[in-house]
Amino acid sequence: MNFFNFSINKILTREQSILDQARIRLLYYGFLLAIVGLGALFLSVYLQNLHVLTLTAGAILVAIAALFKYLTYKPHWRTISHLLLITGTLLNLAIVFVIVQDINIVTIQAIILIIIFSFYMLGQNWGMFFSLLNLLPILIFMVMQYDHNYFIDFKPEKADQSTTIIAVFANFILIIFIHSHLYAAFIKNIKQLRDTGEEQTTLNIKFETAIKKAEKSSQVQSEFLSTMSHEIRTPLNAVIGMSNLLLMNNPRPDQSENLEILKFSANNLLAIVNDVLDFNKIESGKVVFEKIKFNLAELLHNICGGQMIKAEEKGLLFKLDIDSALRRKIIFGDPTRLTQMIFNLVSNAIKFTSEGNIWVRATCLEDRHNTITVGFSVKDSGIGIRKENLETIFEPFTQESITTTRQYGGTGLGLAIVKRLLDLQGLQMHVSSKVNVGSEFSFNIEFPVSTEIVAPPKELVTETCQHQLQHTGAELELTESNLRILIAEDNPVNVMLMKKLLSKWHIVPTIAENGARAVEILQYGNFDIVLMDLQMPVMNGFDASMEIRKMTDPAKSRIPIIALTASALFDIRDQVTTAGMNDYVAKPFKPDELMDKIQNLITTVG
Structure with a gap:
Protein backbone atom coordinates (compact mmCIF):
# COMPACT_ATOMS: atom_id res chain seq x y z
CA MET A 1 0.00 0.00 0.00
CA ASN A 2 1.30 3.48 -0.90
CA PHE A 3 2.07 5.59 2.19
CA PHE A 4 0.60 8.67 0.53
CA ASN A 5 -2.71 6.98 -0.18
CA PHE A 6 -5.83 8.77 1.12
CA SER A 7 -8.46 6.86 -0.83
CA ILE A 8 -10.81 4.46 0.98
CA ASN A 9 -11.28 2.36 -2.18
CA LYS A 10 -7.67 1.22 -2.02
CA ILE A 11 -7.99 -0.16 1.51
CA LEU A 12 -11.21 -2.11 0.91
CA THR A 13 -10.89 -5.61 -0.55
CA ARG A 14 -13.27 -8.39 -1.60
CA GLU A 15 -11.80 -10.71 1.00
CA GLN A 16 -13.18 -8.50 3.79
CA SER A 17 -16.66 -9.25 5.11
CA ILE A 18 -19.52 -6.74 4.89
CA LEU A 19 -19.12 -5.89 8.59
CA ASP A 20 -15.36 -5.44 8.35
CA GLN A 21 -15.81 -3.13 5.36
CA ALA A 22 -18.43 -1.20 7.32
CA ARG A 23 -16.04 -0.83 10.27
CA ILE A 24 -13.27 0.48 8.01
CA ARG A 25 -15.69 2.97 6.42
CA LEU A 26 -16.84 4.02 9.90
CA LEU A 27 -13.27 4.77 10.95
CA TYR A 28 -12.48 6.54 7.68
CA TYR A 29 -15.47 8.89 7.63
CA GLY A 30 -15.59 9.12 11.45
CA PHE A 31 -12.02 10.39 11.49
CA LEU A 32 -12.93 13.07 8.93
CA LEU A 33 -15.91 14.20 11.03
CA ALA A 34 -13.78 14.14 14.18
CA ILE A 35 -11.07 16.23 12.51
CA VAL A 36 -13.68 18.85 11.53
CA GLY A 37 -15.23 18.85 15.02
CA LEU A 38 -11.87 18.98 16.81
CA GLY A 39 -10.72 21.73 14.50
CA ALA A 40 -13.74 23.84 15.49
CA LEU A 41 -13.16 23.13 19.21
CA PHE A 42 -9.47 23.95 18.88
CA LEU A 43 -10.28 27.38 17.40
CA SER A 44 -12.96 28.03 20.04
CA VAL A 45 -10.74 27.33 23.10
CA TYR A 46 -7.77 29.01 21.45
CA LEU A 47 -9.74 32.24 20.99
CA GLN A 48 -10.78 32.03 24.65
CA ASN A 49 -7.11 31.76 25.73
CA LEU A 50 -7.75 28.44 27.47
CA HIS A 51 -4.19 27.16 27.22
CA VAL A 52 -4.60 23.63 28.64
CA LEU A 53 -7.76 22.91 26.64
CA THR A 54 -6.09 24.34 23.52
CA LEU A 55 -3.06 22.11 24.04
CA THR A 56 -5.30 19.09 24.70
CA ALA A 57 -7.49 19.73 21.64
CA GLY A 58 -4.40 20.19 19.47
CA ALA A 59 -2.81 16.96 20.72
CA ILE A 60 -6.02 14.99 20.12
CA LEU A 61 -6.32 16.53 16.64
CA VAL A 62 -2.78 15.41 15.79
CA ALA A 63 -3.47 11.91 17.19
CA ILE A 64 -6.68 11.59 15.13
CA ALA A 65 -4.86 12.74 11.99
CA ALA A 66 -2.06 10.18 12.64
CA LEU A 67 -4.57 7.35 13.13
CA PHE A 68 -6.36 8.40 9.93
CA LYS A 69 -3.05 8.19 8.03
CA TYR A 70 -2.33 4.78 9.60
CA LEU A 71 -5.76 3.58 8.44
CA THR A 72 -5.21 4.65 4.82
CA TYR A 73 -1.76 3.05 4.82
CA LYS A 74 -2.50 -0.20 6.69
CA PRO A 75 -6.21 -0.82 7.35
CA HIS A 76 -5.66 -2.68 10.66
CA TRP A 77 -9.02 -1.57 12.02
CA ARG A 78 -8.83 -3.58 15.25
CA THR A 79 -5.49 -2.06 16.30
CA ILE A 80 -6.66 1.43 15.32
CA SER A 81 -9.91 0.95 17.30
CA HIS A 82 -7.95 -0.05 20.42
CA LEU A 83 -5.65 2.95 20.08
CA LEU A 84 -8.60 5.29 19.54
CA LEU A 85 -10.51 3.94 22.57
CA ILE A 86 -7.41 4.19 24.81
CA THR A 87 -6.87 7.77 23.65
CA GLY A 88 -10.54 8.66 24.21
CA THR A 89 -10.54 7.07 27.69
CA LEU A 90 -7.40 8.94 28.79
CA LEU A 91 -8.79 12.20 27.39
CA ASN A 92 -12.14 11.72 29.14
CA LEU A 93 -10.52 10.97 32.51
CA ALA A 94 -8.04 13.84 32.11
CA ILE A 95 -10.85 16.32 31.43
CA VAL A 96 -12.98 15.10 34.39
CA PHE A 97 -10.22 14.70 37.01
CA VAL A 98 -7.79 17.48 35.97
CA ILE A 99 -8.74 19.98 33.29
CA VAL A 100 -12.42 20.71 34.00
CA GLN A 101 -12.86 18.83 37.32
CA ASP A 102 -16.54 18.38 36.64
CA ILE A 103 -19.04 16.14 34.85
CA ASN A 104 -21.20 17.75 32.21
CA ILE A 105 -23.20 16.77 29.14
CA VAL A 106 -20.05 16.60 26.99
CA THR A 107 -18.49 14.10 29.41
CA ILE A 108 -21.64 11.94 29.37
CA GLN A 109 -21.70 12.06 25.56
CA ALA A 110 -18.04 11.04 25.41
CA ILE A 111 -18.72 7.99 27.64
CA ILE A 112 -21.75 6.98 25.53
CA LEU A 113 -19.66 7.41 22.38
CA ILE A 114 -16.90 5.16 23.78
CA ILE A 115 -19.41 2.49 24.87
CA ILE A 116 -21.15 2.39 21.47
CA PHE A 117 -17.90 2.46 19.51
CA SER A 118 -16.21 -0.29 21.60
CA PHE A 119 -19.17 -2.71 21.28
CA TYR A 120 -19.67 -2.15 17.55
CA MET A 121 -15.99 -2.28 16.64
CA LEU A 122 -14.51 -4.86 19.02
CA GLY A 123 -17.39 -6.99 20.23
CA GLN A 124 -18.93 -7.79 23.61
CA ASN A 125 -15.84 -8.56 25.70
CA TRP A 126 -13.84 -5.51 24.74
CA GLY A 127 -17.02 -3.41 24.82
CA MET A 128 -17.57 -4.36 28.47
CA PHE A 129 -13.91 -3.69 29.28
CA PHE A 130 -13.80 -0.16 27.85
CA SER A 131 -17.28 0.64 29.22
CA LEU A 132 -16.23 -0.22 32.79
CA LEU A 133 -12.87 1.50 32.30
CA ASN A 134 -14.74 4.76 31.65
CA LEU A 135 -17.74 4.36 33.98
CA LEU A 136 -16.09 3.25 37.22
CA PRO A 137 -13.64 6.21 37.53
CA ILE A 138 -16.49 8.65 36.73
CA LEU A 139 -18.69 7.08 39.46
CA ILE A 140 -15.79 7.32 41.92
CA PHE A 141 -15.32 10.98 41.00
CA MET A 142 -19.04 11.68 41.50
CA VAL A 143 -18.97 10.08 44.97
CA MET A 144 -15.85 12.05 45.96
CA GLN A 145 -17.35 15.25 44.60
CA TYR A 146 -20.60 14.58 46.52
CA ASP A 147 -18.63 14.18 49.80
CA HIS A 148 -16.48 17.22 48.97
CA ASN A 149 -13.39 15.00 49.21
CA TYR A 150 -11.95 15.69 45.76
CA PHE A 151 -9.29 18.40 45.55
CA ILE A 152 -6.08 18.84 43.44
CA ASP A 153 -3.69 21.71 43.19
CA PHE A 154 -4.79 22.76 39.71
CA LYS A 155 -7.19 25.50 38.74
CA PRO A 156 -9.82 24.10 36.33
CA GLU A 157 -10.57 25.80 33.03
CA LYS A 158 -14.11 26.71 32.08
CA ALA A 159 -15.10 27.07 28.42
CA ASP A 160 -17.98 29.29 27.34
CA GLN A 161 -21.33 28.10 26.09
CA SER A 162 -20.26 28.18 22.42
CA THR A 163 -17.59 25.57 23.06
CA THR A 164 -20.11 23.33 24.81
CA ILE A 165 -22.53 23.73 21.89
CA ILE A 166 -19.80 22.75 19.39
CA ALA A 167 -18.76 19.73 21.48
CA VAL A 168 -22.35 18.54 22.01
CA PHE A 169 -23.17 18.97 18.34
CA ALA A 170 -20.01 17.11 17.21
CA ASN A 171 -20.64 14.25 19.66
CA PHE A 172 -24.26 13.85 18.58
CA ILE A 173 -23.20 13.83 14.92
CA LEU A 174 -20.66 11.04 15.67
CA ILE A 175 -23.18 9.01 17.73
CA ILE A 176 -25.83 9.28 15.00
CA PHE A 177 -23.25 8.45 12.31
CA ILE A 178 -22.02 5.32 14.14
CA HIS A 179 -25.57 4.07 14.73
CA SER A 180 -26.85 4.72 11.22
CA HIS A 181 -23.75 3.40 9.47
CA LEU A 182 -23.47 0.13 11.42
CA TYR A 183 -27.26 -0.37 11.51
CA ALA A 184 -27.25 -0.28 7.70
CA ALA A 185 -24.29 -2.68 7.66
CA PHE A 186 -26.02 -5.12 10.03
CA ILE A 187 -29.22 -5.03 7.97
CA LYS A 188 -27.21 -5.64 4.80
CA ASN A 189 -25.32 -8.48 6.48
CA ILE A 190 -28.54 -10.11 7.72
CA LYS A 191 -30.03 -9.83 4.22
CA GLN A 192 -26.92 -11.39 2.75
CA LEU A 193 -27.05 -14.22 5.31
CA ARG A 194 -30.71 -14.79 4.45
CA ASP A 195 -29.93 -14.81 0.74
CA THR A 196 -26.97 -17.11 1.38
CA GLY A 197 -29.20 -19.39 3.43
CA GLU A 198 -31.75 -19.52 0.62
CA GLU A 199 -28.98 -20.20 -1.90
CA GLN A 200 -27.60 -22.89 0.41
CA THR A 201 -31.05 -24.47 0.66
CA THR A 202 -31.35 -24.43 -3.12
CA LEU A 203 -27.85 -25.88 -3.46
CA ASN A 204 -28.67 -28.58 -0.90
CA ILE A 205 -31.76 -29.54 -2.87
CA LYS A 206 -29.70 -29.66 -6.06
CA PHE A 207 -26.97 -31.59 -4.23
CA GLU A 208 -29.48 -34.15 -2.91
CA THR A 209 -30.90 -34.49 -6.42
CA ALA A 210 -27.38 -34.96 -7.80
CA ILE A 211 -26.64 -37.59 -5.13
CA LYS A 212 -29.82 -39.46 -6.00
CA LYS A 213 -28.92 -39.31 -9.69
CA ALA A 214 -25.38 -40.49 -8.92
CA GLU A 215 -26.68 -43.33 -6.77
CA LYS A 216 -29.16 -44.28 -9.48
CA SER A 217 -26.40 -44.03 -12.08
CA SER A 218 -24.14 -46.18 -9.91
CA GLN A 219 -26.92 -48.73 -9.50
CA VAL A 220 -27.62 -48.69 -13.23
CA GLN A 221 -23.89 -49.08 -13.92
CA SER A 222 -23.68 -51.97 -11.46
CA GLU A 223 -26.71 -53.66 -13.02
CA PHE A 224 -25.32 -53.03 -16.51
CA LEU A 225 -21.97 -54.58 -15.55
CA SER A 226 -23.76 -57.50 -13.97
CA THR A 227 -25.86 -58.04 -17.09
CA MET A 228 -22.91 -57.64 -19.46
CA SER A 229 -20.82 -59.93 -17.25
CA HIS A 230 -23.59 -62.53 -17.38
CA GLU A 231 -23.92 -62.16 -21.15
CA ILE A 232 -20.14 -62.43 -21.70
CA ARG A 233 -19.39 -65.11 -19.11
CA THR A 234 -22.24 -67.38 -20.25
CA PRO A 235 -20.81 -68.04 -23.74
CA LEU A 236 -17.29 -68.09 -22.27
CA ASN A 237 -18.48 -70.76 -19.86
CA ALA A 238 -19.58 -72.84 -22.82
CA VAL A 239 -16.35 -72.22 -24.78
CA ILE A 240 -14.02 -73.06 -21.88
CA GLY A 241 -16.22 -75.91 -20.65
CA MET A 242 -16.45 -77.54 -24.07
CA SER A 243 -12.70 -77.09 -24.54
CA ASN A 244 -12.10 -78.93 -21.26
CA LEU A 245 -14.51 -81.71 -22.24
CA LEU A 246 -12.91 -82.17 -25.66
CA LEU A 247 -9.43 -82.20 -24.12
CA MET A 248 -10.61 -84.92 -21.72
CA ASN A 249 -11.61 -87.12 -24.71
CA ASN A 250 -7.99 -87.82 -25.78
CA PRO A 251 -8.02 -85.77 -29.01
CA ARG A 252 -5.42 -86.14 -31.77
CA PRO A 253 -2.28 -84.01 -31.31
CA ASP A 254 -3.41 -81.48 -33.97
CA GLN A 255 -6.87 -81.27 -32.38
CA SER A 256 -5.32 -80.94 -28.93
CA GLU A 257 -3.18 -78.01 -30.13
CA ASN A 258 -6.24 -76.23 -31.58
CA LEU A 259 -8.25 -76.81 -28.42
CA GLU A 260 -5.44 -75.48 -26.25
CA ILE A 261 -5.31 -72.31 -28.39
CA LEU A 262 -9.09 -71.98 -28.11
CA LYS A 263 -8.97 -72.46 -24.34
CA PHE A 264 -6.03 -70.06 -23.96
CA SER A 265 -7.84 -67.33 -25.93
CA ALA A 266 -11.05 -67.81 -23.95
CA ASN A 267 -9.13 -67.60 -20.67
CA ASN A 268 -7.41 -64.41 -21.85
CA LEU A 269 -10.79 -62.87 -22.65
CA LEU A 270 -12.06 -63.96 -19.24
CA ALA A 271 -9.02 -62.37 -17.56
CA ILE A 272 -9.75 -59.05 -19.33
CA VAL A 273 -13.40 -59.14 -18.22
CA ASN A 274 -12.34 -59.95 -14.65
CA ASP A 275 -9.82 -57.07 -14.60
CA VAL A 276 -12.45 -54.54 -15.67
CA LEU A 277 -14.98 -55.83 -13.14
CA ASP A 278 -12.44 -55.94 -10.29
CA PHE A 279 -11.25 -52.41 -11.02
CA ASN A 280 -14.82 -51.09 -11.16
CA LYS A 281 -15.53 -52.78 -7.82
CA ILE A 282 -12.48 -51.15 -6.23
CA GLU A 283 -13.19 -47.70 -7.70
CA SER A 284 -16.80 -47.77 -6.48
CA GLY A 285 -15.59 -48.27 -2.90
CA LYS A 286 -17.35 -51.63 -2.54
CA VAL A 287 -14.24 -53.46 -1.35
CA VAL A 288 -14.34 -54.68 2.26
CA PHE A 289 -11.15 -56.26 3.60
CA LYS A 458 5.27 -79.60 1.71
CA GLU A 459 6.99 -78.95 -1.54
CA LEU A 460 4.80 -77.51 -4.26
CA VAL A 461 5.30 -80.45 -6.62
CA THR A 462 4.31 -82.92 -3.90
CA GLU A 463 1.23 -80.84 -3.09
CA THR A 464 0.22 -80.75 -6.73
CA CYS A 465 0.51 -84.52 -7.06
CA GLN A 466 -1.40 -85.04 -3.83
CA HIS A 467 -4.08 -82.62 -5.05
CA GLN A 468 -4.47 -84.68 -8.21
CA LEU A 469 -4.77 -87.88 -6.18
CA GLN A 470 -7.45 -86.29 -4.01
CA HIS A 471 -9.46 -85.41 -7.09
CA THR A 472 -9.11 -88.96 -8.39
CA GLY A 473 -10.37 -90.28 -5.08
CA ALA A 474 -13.21 -87.76 -5.10
CA GLU A 475 -14.20 -88.84 -8.59
CA LEU A 476 -14.28 -92.51 -7.55
CA GLU A 477 -16.29 -91.70 -4.44
CA LEU A 478 -18.77 -89.65 -6.43
CA THR A 479 -19.10 -92.39 -9.03
CA GLU A 480 -19.84 -95.02 -6.41
CA SER A 481 -22.26 -92.84 -4.49
CA ASN A 482 -24.62 -92.42 -7.45
CA LEU A 483 -25.27 -88.76 -6.68
CA ARG A 484 -28.66 -87.29 -7.47
CA ILE A 485 -28.16 -83.74 -8.75
CA LEU A 486 -30.87 -81.23 -9.66
CA ILE A 487 -29.69 -78.47 -12.04
CA ALA A 488 -31.77 -75.30 -12.45
CA GLU A 489 -30.51 -73.72 -15.71
CA ASP A 490 -32.35 -72.01 -18.57
CA ASN A 491 -29.49 -71.73 -21.07
CA PRO A 492 -29.53 -74.82 -23.37
CA VAL A 493 -25.79 -74.60 -24.10
CA ASN A 494 -24.99 -74.59 -20.39
CA VAL A 495 -27.42 -77.49 -19.85
CA MET A 496 -25.63 -79.52 -22.53
CA LEU A 497 -22.26 -78.60 -21.03
CA MET A 498 -23.29 -79.65 -17.53
CA LYS A 499 -24.70 -82.96 -18.78
CA LYS A 500 -21.50 -83.77 -20.65
CA LEU A 501 -19.33 -82.72 -17.71
CA LEU A 502 -21.27 -84.77 -15.17
CA SER A 503 -21.35 -87.75 -17.52
CA LYS A 504 -17.57 -87.95 -17.08
CA TRP A 505 -18.31 -88.84 -13.46
CA HIS A 506 -21.20 -91.12 -14.49
CA ILE A 507 -23.81 -88.76 -13.06
CA VAL A 508 -27.12 -88.15 -14.86
CA PRO A 509 -28.62 -84.87 -13.58
CA THR A 510 -32.24 -83.75 -13.55
CA ILE A 511 -32.78 -80.44 -15.36
CA ALA A 512 -35.23 -77.67 -14.40
CA GLU A 513 -35.60 -74.86 -16.94
CA ASN A 514 -36.38 -72.19 -14.31
CA GLY A 515 -36.55 -71.66 -10.55
CA ALA A 516 -40.25 -72.43 -10.23
CA ARG A 517 -39.81 -75.74 -12.02
CA ALA A 518 -36.83 -76.56 -9.73
CA VAL A 519 -38.99 -76.02 -6.63
CA GLU A 520 -41.75 -78.18 -8.13
CA ILE A 521 -39.38 -81.03 -9.05
CA LEU A 522 -37.74 -80.99 -5.62
CA GLN A 523 -41.13 -81.24 -3.90
CA TYR A 524 -41.84 -84.58 -5.57
CA GLY A 525 -38.29 -85.97 -5.93
CA ASN A 526 -35.30 -86.75 -3.78
CA PHE A 527 -31.90 -85.18 -4.52
CA ASP A 528 -28.52 -84.87 -2.84
CA ILE A 529 -27.62 -81.39 -4.08
CA VAL A 530 -28.98 -78.52 -6.21
CA LEU A 531 -26.94 -76.48 -8.70
CA MET A 532 -28.89 -73.24 -9.05
CA ASP A 533 -28.44 -70.66 -11.79
CA LEU A 534 -29.33 -67.20 -10.49
CA GLN A 535 -30.76 -65.44 -13.55
CA MET A 536 -33.69 -67.43 -14.92
CA PRO A 537 -37.18 -66.64 -16.23
CA VAL A 538 -40.41 -67.22 -14.23
CA MET A 539 -38.51 -67.47 -10.92
CA ASN A 540 -34.86 -66.58 -10.36
CA GLY A 541 -32.39 -68.61 -8.33
CA PHE A 542 -32.62 -66.40 -5.22
CA ASP A 543 -36.40 -66.75 -4.90
CA ALA A 544 -36.26 -70.47 -5.72
CA SER A 545 -33.69 -71.06 -2.97
CA MET A 546 -35.81 -69.19 -0.43
CA GLU A 547 -38.84 -71.29 -1.41
CA ILE A 548 -36.81 -74.47 -0.95
CA ARG A 549 -35.70 -73.37 2.53
CA LYS A 550 -39.38 -72.95 3.50
CA MET A 551 -40.28 -76.59 2.71
CA THR A 552 -41.68 -78.60 5.61
CA ASP A 553 -39.61 -81.71 4.88
CA PRO A 554 -36.20 -81.15 6.64
CA ALA A 555 -34.40 -83.36 4.11
CA LYS A 556 -35.54 -81.03 1.34
CA SER A 557 -35.30 -77.68 3.17
CA ARG A 558 -31.70 -78.40 4.23
CA ILE A 559 -30.51 -79.72 0.87
CA PRO A 560 -27.13 -78.21 -0.17
CA ILE A 561 -27.52 -75.52 -2.86
CA ILE A 562 -24.63 -74.20 -4.96
CA ALA A 563 -25.28 -71.02 -6.93
CA LEU A 564 -23.99 -70.95 -10.51
CA THR A 565 -23.57 -67.33 -11.52
CA ALA A 566 -22.03 -65.30 -14.29
CA SER A 567 -23.02 -62.09 -12.51
CA ALA A 568 -20.57 -59.35 -11.52
CA LEU A 569 -22.65 -57.84 -8.73
CA PHE A 570 -20.31 -56.66 -5.97
CA ASP A 571 -22.35 -58.15 -3.13
CA ILE A 572 -23.13 -61.46 -4.83
CA ARG A 573 -21.66 -63.47 -1.92
CA ASP A 574 -23.95 -61.69 0.56
CA GLN A 575 -26.98 -62.15 -1.70
CA VAL A 576 -26.26 -65.85 -2.09
CA THR A 577 -25.93 -66.32 1.68
CA THR A 578 -29.06 -64.25 2.41
CA ALA A 579 -31.09 -66.40 0.00
CA GLY A 580 -30.04 -69.51 1.96
CA MET A 581 -27.59 -71.00 -0.54
CA ASN A 582 -24.52 -72.77 0.79
CA ASP A 583 -21.91 -71.66 -1.73
CA TYR A 584 -21.45 -70.33 -5.24
CA VAL A 585 -19.29 -70.96 -8.28
CA ALA A 586 -18.62 -68.20 -10.80
CA LYS A 587 -18.98 -69.01 -14.48
CA PRO A 588 -16.87 -69.99 -16.30
CA PHE A 589 -15.95 -72.47 -13.57
CA LYS A 590 -13.23 -75.08 -13.40
CA PRO A 591 -14.60 -78.66 -13.27
CA ASP A 592 -12.32 -79.55 -10.35
CA GLU A 593 -13.50 -76.52 -8.38
CA LEU A 594 -17.16 -77.46 -8.86
CA MET A 595 -16.53 -81.10 -7.89
CA ASP A 596 -14.57 -80.03 -4.81
CA LYS A 597 -17.47 -77.92 -3.59
CA ILE A 598 -20.03 -80.64 -4.33
CA GLN A 599 -17.94 -83.20 -2.45
CA ASN A 600 -17.38 -80.88 0.56
CA LEU A 601 -21.07 -79.98 0.86
CA ILE A 602 -22.27 -83.57 0.47
CA THR A 603 -19.82 -84.67 3.18
CA THR A 604 -20.56 -81.75 5.54
CA VAL A 605 -24.35 -81.62 5.23
CA GLY A 606 -24.73 -85.37 4.92
Missing part, protein backbone atom coordinates in the same frame (compact mmCIF):
# COMPACT_ATOMS: atom_id res chain seq x y z
CA GLU A 290 -11.68 -59.47 5.57
CA LYS A 291 -9.86 -60.62 8.70
CA ILE A 292 -9.74 -64.40 8.46
CA LYS A 293 -7.13 -66.99 9.40
CA PHE A 294 -4.84 -68.43 6.77
CA ASN A 295 -1.37 -69.87 6.33
CA LEU A 296 0.72 -67.42 4.33
CA ALA A 297 3.23 -69.97 3.03
CA GLU A 298 0.46 -72.27 1.81
CA LEU A 299 -1.34 -69.35 0.15
CA LEU A 300 1.83 -68.28 -1.71
CA HIS A 301 2.42 -71.84 -2.91
CA ASN A 302 -1.14 -71.96 -4.24
CA ILE A 303 -0.81 -68.56 -5.96
CA CYS A 304 2.49 -69.42 -7.61
CA GLY A 305 1.63 -73.00 -8.56
CA GLY A 306 -0.17 -72.17 -11.80
CA GLN A 307 2.12 -69.20 -12.48
CA MET A 308 5.16 -71.44 -12.23
CA ILE A 309 3.82 -73.57 -15.07
CA LYS A 310 3.29 -70.46 -17.23
CA ALA A 311 6.84 -69.32 -16.51
CA GLU A 312 8.29 -72.73 -17.39
CA GLU A 313 6.33 -72.73 -20.66
CA LYS A 314 8.23 -69.53 -21.57
CA GLY A 315 11.53 -71.06 -20.49
CA LEU A 316 11.81 -68.86 -17.39
CA LEU A 317 13.28 -69.94 -14.07
CA PHE A 318 10.66 -69.34 -11.35
CA LYS A 319 11.83 -69.15 -7.73
CA LEU A 320 9.53 -68.79 -4.71
CA ASP A 321 11.41 -67.86 -1.56
CA ILE A 322 9.44 -67.85 1.72
CA ASP A 323 11.12 -66.83 4.96
CA SER A 324 11.38 -69.83 7.30
CA ALA A 325 9.90 -67.67 10.09
CA LEU A 326 6.63 -67.49 8.12
CA ARG A 327 6.18 -71.17 7.28
CA ARG A 328 4.49 -72.25 10.50
CA LYS A 329 2.54 -69.08 11.29
CA ILE A 330 -1.21 -68.63 10.98
CA ILE A 331 -2.09 -64.98 10.36
CA PHE A 332 -5.25 -62.90 10.07
CA GLY A 333 -5.94 -60.96 6.88
CA ASP A 334 -7.68 -61.00 3.52
CA PRO A 335 -6.21 -63.88 1.50
CA THR A 336 -8.43 -63.05 -1.50
CA ARG A 337 -7.06 -59.51 -1.87
CA LEU A 338 -3.50 -60.62 -1.15
CA THR A 339 -3.88 -63.29 -3.83
CA GLN A 340 -5.17 -60.66 -6.23
CA MET A 341 -2.17 -58.41 -5.64
CA ILE A 342 0.51 -61.12 -5.82
CA PHE A 343 -1.16 -62.81 -8.80
CA ASN A 344 -1.29 -59.55 -10.81
CA LEU A 345 2.35 -58.71 -10.03
CA VAL A 346 3.56 -62.21 -10.95
CA SER A 347 1.44 -62.26 -14.12
CA ASN A 348 2.96 -58.92 -15.13
CA ALA A 349 6.47 -60.19 -14.43
CA ILE A 350 5.94 -63.28 -16.59
CA LYS A 351 4.24 -61.30 -19.37
CA PHE A 352 7.09 -58.78 -19.73
CA THR A 353 9.97 -61.23 -19.33
CA SER A 354 11.09 -63.20 -22.38
CA GLU A 355 14.14 -64.86 -20.80
CA GLY A 356 15.75 -65.07 -17.39
CA ASN A 357 14.20 -65.35 -13.96
CA ILE A 358 11.15 -64.57 -11.87
CA TRP A 359 11.61 -64.23 -8.11
CA VAL A 360 8.79 -64.07 -5.57
CA ARG A 361 9.87 -63.42 -1.99
CA ALA A 362 8.06 -63.13 1.34
CA THR A 363 10.30 -61.91 4.16
CA CYS A 364 9.52 -61.47 7.85
CA LEU A 365 10.71 -57.91 8.49
CA GLU A 366 9.56 -57.67 12.11
CA ASP A 367 8.13 -60.26 14.51
CA ARG A 368 6.40 -58.83 17.59
CA HIS A 369 4.76 -62.15 18.61
CA ASN A 370 1.18 -60.90 18.26
CA THR A 371 1.84 -59.12 14.93
CA ILE A 372 4.34 -59.54 12.10
CA THR A 373 5.37 -57.27 9.27
CA VAL A 374 5.89 -59.13 6.00
CA GLY A 375 7.72 -57.74 3.00
CA PHE A 376 6.48 -59.03 -0.37
CA SER A 377 8.64 -58.71 -3.47
CA VAL A 378 8.15 -59.74 -7.11
CA LYS A 379 11.25 -59.35 -9.27
CA ASP A 380 11.90 -60.14 -12.93
CA SER A 381 14.61 -59.85 -15.55
CA GLY A 382 12.24 -58.41 -18.14
CA ILE A 383 12.09 -55.32 -20.32
CA GLY A 384 12.15 -52.86 -17.41
CA ILE A 385 10.50 -49.44 -17.14
CA ARG A 386 11.91 -46.02 -17.95
CA LYS A 387 12.22 -43.73 -14.91
CA GLU A 388 9.84 -41.11 -16.31
CA ASN A 389 7.12 -43.76 -16.71
CA LEU A 390 7.26 -45.23 -13.19
CA GLU A 391 4.25 -43.19 -12.03
CA THR A 392 2.03 -43.58 -15.09
CA ILE A 393 2.13 -47.40 -15.08
CA PHE A 394 -0.20 -47.38 -12.06
CA GLU A 395 -2.88 -45.41 -13.91
CA PRO A 396 -5.86 -47.49 -15.10
CA PHE A 397 -5.88 -48.71 -18.72
CA THR A 398 -2.26 -47.53 -19.03
CA GLN A 399 0.90 -49.36 -20.01
CA GLU A 400 4.34 -47.90 -20.49
CA SER A 401 3.80 -47.21 -24.19
CA ILE A 402 1.54 -48.03 -27.13
CA THR A 403 4.27 -50.34 -28.41
CA THR A 404 4.18 -52.27 -25.13
CA THR A 405 0.40 -52.63 -25.36
CA ARG A 406 0.55 -53.89 -28.96
CA GLN A 407 3.39 -56.29 -28.27
CA TYR A 408 2.27 -57.75 -24.94
CA GLY A 409 -1.49 -57.07 -24.86
CA GLY A 410 -3.55 -56.76 -21.70
CA THR A 411 -5.89 -54.11 -20.29
CA GLY A 412 -3.34 -52.12 -18.32
CA LEU A 413 -5.41 -52.68 -15.16
CA GLY A 414 -3.24 -55.18 -13.26
CA LEU A 415 -0.93 -52.67 -11.58
CA ALA A 416 -3.78 -50.17 -11.12
CA ILE A 417 -5.74 -52.81 -9.18
CA VAL A 418 -2.72 -53.62 -6.98
CA LYS A 419 -2.05 -49.92 -6.31
CA ARG A 420 -5.69 -49.18 -5.44
CA LEU A 421 -5.88 -52.15 -3.06
CA LEU A 422 -2.70 -51.00 -1.30
CA ASP A 423 -3.99 -47.40 -1.11
CA LEU A 424 -7.23 -48.57 0.49
CA GLN A 425 -5.14 -50.20 3.25
CA GLY A 426 -2.87 -47.16 3.65
CA LEU A 427 0.11 -49.03 2.20
CA GLN A 428 2.72 -48.01 -0.37
CA MET A 429 4.13 -49.72 -3.43
CA HIS A 430 7.88 -49.47 -4.02
CA VAL A 431 9.25 -49.87 -7.54
CA SER A 432 12.81 -50.12 -8.80
CA SER A 433 13.48 -50.79 -12.47
CA LYS A 434 16.12 -50.55 -15.17
CA VAL A 435 15.42 -50.77 -18.87
CA ASN A 436 16.42 -54.16 -20.33
CA VAL A 437 17.56 -55.31 -16.88
CA GLY A 438 14.34 -55.92 -14.98
CA SER A 439 11.91 -54.60 -12.40
CA GLU A 440 11.08 -55.20 -8.76
CA PHE A 441 7.76 -54.41 -7.11
CA SER A 442 7.55 -54.60 -3.32
CA PHE A 443 5.26 -53.67 -0.44
CA ASN A 444 4.98 -54.37 3.30
CA ILE A 445 1.89 -55.50 5.23
CA GLU A 446 1.39 -55.94 8.96
CA PHE A 447 -0.67 -58.99 9.99
CA PRO A 448 -2.07 -60.04 13.39
CA VAL A 449 -0.75 -63.50 14.29
CA SER A 450 -2.77 -66.45 15.57
CA THR A 451 -1.46 -68.61 18.38
CA GLU A 452 -2.22 -71.68 16.27
CA ILE A 453 0.86 -73.51 14.95
CA VAL A 454 0.77 -75.65 11.80
CA ALA A 455 3.18 -78.03 10.16
CA PRO A 456 5.29 -76.45 7.42
CA PRO A 457 3.85 -76.89 3.91
